[in-house]
Amino acid sequence: xxxxxxxVVAMSGGVDSSVAAALLVEQGYSVTGMMLRLWSEDGCEDxxxxxxxxxxxxxxxxxxxxGIPFYVIDAKQTFRQTVVQAFLDGYTAGVTPNxxxxxxxxxxxxxxxxxxxxxxxxxxxxxxxxxxERAEDGQVSLLRALDKHKDQSYVxxxxxxxxxxxxxxxxxxxxxxxxxxxxxxxNLSAAERPDSQDLCxxxxxxxxxxxxxxxxxxxxxxxxxxxQGEVLGEHQGLANYTIGQRKGLGVTxxxxxxxxxxxxxxxxxxxxxxxxxxxxxxxxxxxxxIAAKPLLEPMELQVKIRYKAPLxxxxxxxxxQEGEPARVETRHPLRDITPGQLAVFYQDERVLGxxxxxxx
Amino acid sequence: xxxxxYFDYAATTPLDExxxxxxxxxWTEIFGNPSSVHSFGQQADHALEEARRxxxxxxxxxxxxxVFTSGGSESDNLALRGTALARREQTGANHLxxxxxxxxxxxxxxxxxxxxxxxxxxxxxxxxxxxxSARDVAERLRPTTAVVSVVYANNExxxxxxxxxxxxxxxxxxxxxxxxxxxxxxxxxxxxERDKVDLLSMGAHKFYGPKGxxxxxxxxxxxxxxxxxxGSQEHNLRAGTQNLPLxxxxxxxxxxxxxxxxxxxxxxxxxxxxxxxxxLEEIPDARxxxxxxxxxxxxxxxxxxxxDGNALLMLLDGKGYACSSGSACRVxxxxxxxxxxxxxxxxxxxxxxxRITLGRDTTPEDVDAxxxxxxxxxxxxxxFSSQ
Numbered sequence: 001x002x003x004x005x006x007x008v009v010a011m012s013g014g015v016d017s018s019v020a021a022a023l024l025v026e027q028g029y030s031v032t033g034m035m036l037r038l039w040s041e042d043g044c045e046d047x048x049x050x051x052x053x054x055x056x057x058x059x060x061x062x063x064x065x066x067g068i069p070f071y072v073i074d075a076k077q078t079f080r081q082t083v084v085q086a087f088l089d090g091y092t093a094g095v096t097p098n099x100x101x102x103x104x105x106x107x108x109x110x111x112x113x114x115x116x117x118x119x120x121x122x123x124x125x126x127x128x129x130x131x132x133e134r135a136e137d138g139q140v141s142l143l144r145a146l147d148k149h150k151d152q153s154y155v156x157x158x159x160x161x162x163x164x165x166x167x168x169x170x171x172x173x174x175x176x177x178x179x180x181x182x183x184x185x186x187n188l189s190a191a192e193r194p195d196s197q198d199l200c201x202x203x204x205x206x207x208x209x210x211x212x213x214x215x216x217x218x219x220x221x222x223x224x225x226x227x228q229g230e231v232l233g234e235h236q237g238l239a240n241y242t243i244g245q246r247k248g249l250g251v252t253x254x255x256x257x258x259x260x261x262x263x264x265x266x267x268x269x270x271x272x273x274x275x276x277x278x279x280x281x282x283x284x285x286x287x288x289x290i291a292a293k294p295l296l297e298p299m300e301l302q303v304k305i306r307y308k309a310p311l312x313x314x315x316x317x318x319x320x321q322e323g324e325p326a327r328v329e330t331r332h333p334l335r336d337i338t339p340g341q342l343a344v345f346y347q348d349e350r351v352l353g354x355x356x357x358x359x360x
Numbered sequence: 361x362x363x364x365x366y367f368d369y370a371a372t373t374p375l376d377e378x379x380x381x382x383x384x385x386x387w388t389e390i391f392g393n394p395s396s397v398h399s400f401g402q403q404a405d406h407a408l409e410e411a412r413r414x415x416x417x418x419x420x421x422x423x424x425x426x427v428f429t430s431g432g433s434e435s436d437n438l439a440l441r442g443t444a445l446a447r448r449e450q451t452g453a454n455h456l457x458x459x460x461x462x463x464x465x466x467x468x469x470x471x472x473x474x475x476x477x478x479x480x481x482x483x484x485x486x487x488x489x490x491x492x493s494a495r496d497v498a499e500r501l502r503p504t505t506a507v508v509s510v511v512y513a514n515n516e517x518x519x520x521x522x523x524x525x526x527x528x529x530x531x532x533x534x535x536x537x538x539x540x541x542x543x544x545x546x547x548x549x550x551x552x553e554r555d556k557v558d559l560l561s562m563g564a565h566k567f568y569g570p571k572g573x574x575x576x577x578x579x580x581x582x583x584x585x586x587x588x589x590x591g592s593q594e595h596n597l598r599a600g601t602q603n604l605p606l607x608x609x610x611x612x613x614x615x616x617x618x619x620x621x622x623x624x625x626x627x628x629x630x631x632x633x634x635x636x637x638x639x640l641e642e643i644p645d646a647r648x649x650x651x652x653x654x655x656x657x658x659x660x661x662x663x664x665x666x667x668d669g670n671a672l673l674m675l676l677d678g679k680g681y682a683c684s685s686g687s688a689c690r691v692x693x694x695x696x697x698x699x700x701x702x703x704x705x706x707x708x709x710x711x712x713x714x715r716i717t718l719g720r721d722t723t724p725e726d727v728d729a730x731x732x733x734x735x736x737x738x739x740x741x742x743x744f745s746s747q
Contacts, residue, residue, distance in 0.1 A: 069678075074670065114744060115671065118741075
C-alpha cells in the first residue's frame with residue numbers, strides 16, 4: 001500500500017493526459033484515472049469530441065497499461081445545465097462565450113473533483129500545459145507553461161485559488177516534443193488528437209445551426225447600422241457575427257466594413273471602417289484574482305483577450321468595490337476585444353487573475 | 361489500494377483448482393481432434409464423450425441431448441433462434457413467448473427474430489419480484505407458439521422462477537420451453553425431467569469453470585436448426601472442432617457445483633440474509649429487488665433511491681469492494697435496467713441498483729465489513745450533485 005497521496009487524473013485518451021498519468025505513477029502517487037461523459041444532442045450522443053467511444057477505449061487502454069483504476073463519470077446533465085446553457089445564454093445576450101472555461105470551472109474542477117474527493121483523492125491532475133508553484137505557506141501560483149506554444153494557462157485562469165491548490169499539471173515543465181518522447185519511453189501509443197477550436201458538444205456541426213435549434217432568438221434579424229447610426233441593411237441574427245469580422249456582412253460600401261459592436265438590447269449590428277476598430281479600454285469582471293498580492297492600486301501587467309491572442313501591455317485598475325468589474329487600459333488599441341471572452345492578466349510568467357470582458 | 365474483496369460472483373468466478381487440474385491433460389498431451397479416425401482422435405473423442413456423459417448424468421439427461429457451445433450466450437442464441445426457425449419450418453408456428461426479465465442473450469435474440477424474421481414476440485408479465493407464473497404462461501400459450509423462454513434464476517435480481525410448473529403447462533401444450541439456467545445451474549440442483557424443460561442453457565464460468573464454454577441441453581425430439589454450420593460436430597447442431605480442455609473443465613466444474621450446491625447454499629444463505637437485513641435496516645430509502653425467499657442463495661440485490669449506481673460502484677471499488685449493478689455501464693451513460701423497470705420500479709429507484717453476490721472465498725467478516733461501509737458510501741453517492 002502506498003502512503004503517497006491519491007491523485008485522480010482527468011484522462012482523455014490522448015498523449016498529454018496519458019503522459020501526465022504515467023509521470024505521476026512513476027513518482028509513486030496512488031493514481032486513478034477518470035473520464036467525463038459529456039453531453040451532446042440526441043442522435044449524436046457518441047459524437048461529443050471529448051468523449052467519443054474511441055477516446056474512451058483509448059483512455060481505458062492507457063489506464064490498463066499503467067495498471068491504474070479507471071472510471072467513466074456521467075456528467076451529461078451537469079454539462080448541459082452549466083456549460084451548454086451558458087453558451088446559449090451568452091449568445092442570446094449578444095456575447096461570445098468560451099465554454100471550455102466554464103467546463104473547467106464547473107465540470108472538471110466541479111463534478112469530477114467531487115467524485116475524486118469521494119474516492120479519497122487529495123489532488124486532481126490534468127494534461128494541461130501550465131505550471132503551479134507552491135510556496136511554503138501553502139499559497140499556489142499559476143504560471144505559464146515552459147513550452148510557450150502550448151501554454152494553456154489561459155483556460156485554467158478561471159479556476160479559484162482553492163481549486164488550484166488541489167490541482168497538479170505534471171506537463172507544465174515539459175515541451176510538447178519532450179512529452180512525445182516521454183510517451184515513447186513509457187511505451188504509450190496514445191493517439192494525438194488534432195488541436196481543434198471546435199466545441200466538443202457541437203459534434204462537428206456548425207455552431208450557428210446549433211444555436212438556431214436551441215436558442216432561436218439568436219437568429220432574430222435586425223438592423224445593421226454604421227458607427228454614425230445610419231441604417232445600412234439587415235443582419236440575420238447577431239450570433240452569426242464576431243467582432244472584427246469583415247467578410248459576409250452583406251452590405252456594400254466604398255471601403256471594407258468591419259463588425260465593430262453587437263448591441264443585444266436593440267439587436268443591432270454596428271459596422272464601421274478599419275479605423276473604427278479597436279479600443280484601448282474595456283471592463284472585465286467579476287474578477288477571479290489568483291495572485292497572492294491583492295489588487296489594490298493600478299497595476300502594470302500584460303493581458304490576453306482570447307486563448308490564441310498575444311500578450312498585450314496594459315494597466316489594470318482595481319474595482320471600486322470587491323466583486324465589481326475592473327477597468328483595463330491597454331497601451332495600444334486592440335482590434336478584437338470580444339465581450340464574453342476571458343481577459344487573463346499576467347505578470348511575466350505568473351497568472352494574476354482573469355475576468356470576463358463585458359459589453360461596452 | 362485497500363485489500364480487494366470480490367463480491368461479483370454472478371459476473372464470473374475464479375477457476376476451481378480441481379477444474380484447473382482436470383483441464384491440464386488436454387492442452388499438450390491429449391490434443392487430438394475428436395473427429396479424427398486415428399488413435400489421437402479416439403483418445404480425445406473418448407474424453408469428450410466422458411464429459412458429455414458426466415454433464416448428462418448431472419442434468420438427468422441423455423448424452424445425445426448435450427451440445428457443447430462457447431458459453432451461455434451462444435446456448436441461448438442456438439436455443440431461441442434454432443428452435444424458432446425449425447418450429448416455423450415444421451409447423452408454421454410464428455409466436456415467441458418470453459419473460460421481460462430475460463438476459464439480453466435471450467431478449468435481443470427474440471427481438472431480432474421479431475424484427476428480421478417476422479416472428480410475433482409476446483412478453484409474459486412478471487410480478488413485483490420479477491417472477492413469472494405458470495398461469496400467466498398458460499393463458500398466453502398458443503398452438504402456434506414456436507418456443508417459450510423463461511430464465512431459471514435472474515442474474516440481476518436473483519429471483520428463481522417456478523420452472524417445473526411452467527414446464528408442465530408447456531409440455532401439455534406441446535410447446536418447447538427453453539430456460540436460461542446460466543445463474544441457476546451454478547447454485548441449484550438441476551433436473552431436466554423434474555422441470556420438464558426442452559432446452560436449457562448454461563455457461564461454465566459462473567460455477568468456477570473456464571470462460572468460453574457452455575452447454576445447451578436439447579431434449580430428444582425438439583426441433584432445432586443449427587446456427588453455426590459446417591462440420592457434423594455436436595450432433596450436427598454446432599459445427600467446429602470441440603474445445604476439449606474447456607469442455608473437460610466444464611464437466612468437472614459442473615460436477616463440483618452440483619455435488620456441493622447444498623453445502624454452499626447452507627454457507628451463503630445466512631451471510632446473504634444478514635447482509636440484506638443490515639442494508640435494509642441501516643440505509644434509508646433502500647429496497648431489496650427480487651424475491652426475498654425464492655432467490656439464489658448467494659445473491660443480494662438492492663436499489664437506493666436517488667443514487668447513481670455507477671458512482672456507487674466506483675466508490676465501492678475505491679474501498680476495495682468489487683460489486684455490480686443491474687444497469688452496469690462502464691461508458692458512463694447509465695440507463696435503468698429493463699428488468700428493474702419490469703418489476704415496476706420507477707427510474708429514480710432503478711438507476712440506483714447494486715448487486716452483491718457471494719462466493720467460495722466470501723467470509724462473514726467480509727460481508728460485515730461491506731455492510732459497515734455501505735451506508736456511508738450510499739450517502740456519499742447521494743450527495744453527488746446532479747447526476
